Amino acid sequence: MKKLILVLVVFATFHSSVSFAQTDQNTDDRGYLVKVGDQAPDDFELILTDGTKTNLKSLRGKVVVLQFTASWCSVCREEMPYLEKEVWQANKDNGLVLIGVDRDEPLNKVQKFKQDMKISYPLALDPGADIFGRFAHKKSGVTRNVVIDRNGKIVFLTRLYAPAEFNQMVSFINNLVQPNSAKAN
DSSP: OHHHHHHHHHHHHHHHHHHHHHOOTTTTTTSSSSSSSSOOOOSSSSEEEEEEEOOOOGGSSEEEEEEOOOOHHHHHHHHHHHHHIIIIHHHTTTTTEEEEEEOOOOHHHHHHEEEEEHHOEEEEEGGGGTTTHHOOOTTOSEEEEEEETTTTEEEEEESSSHHHHHHHHHHHHHHTTSSSSSOOO
16 A cells, blocks of 8 residues: 555656646747747748738847737637737837737738737738747647747747736736836846
8 A cells, every 4th residue: 555655646746747847938848949048030031911021130129029820720819819908009119029920821811810800910921830930840839929038039938828828928028128128138
């Protein structure tokens, strides 16, 4: 009986440490190829639905949130109103750039998606999911946010929409866009 209890205690301890590792910001078990602390890949161009072009290098000095999304993604649709209100509207005048990167859909579909979702932050096209593939395994899903500090370093990653994680991200972003944080980064 003592051996059985010992085995159960060891199993429970191992299982809880595995569960903790799965929620750790520095693991890639959620499909990420990047991790917190990495310099964000910046060797690509973002083409927004209005034809404007930008890239991460030109956005240095700003806090950037890349939201990987798609019109067919129900979890993305659930999260987007919160991104609009709590991230974009709250911080767009404080040095924050939020860009939704739409995974492998044509321009007309992405424009309709933006209109249907009633968002004002820009969406960018990602043909072939090539931008997505710089941050995560192409076979992994969307509904993920990559928060990049003013120096181009990845400082927060999310996957799916979980209110607790989302609120943690919002709090983190709010701290990054504070006027004093431009000097601290």
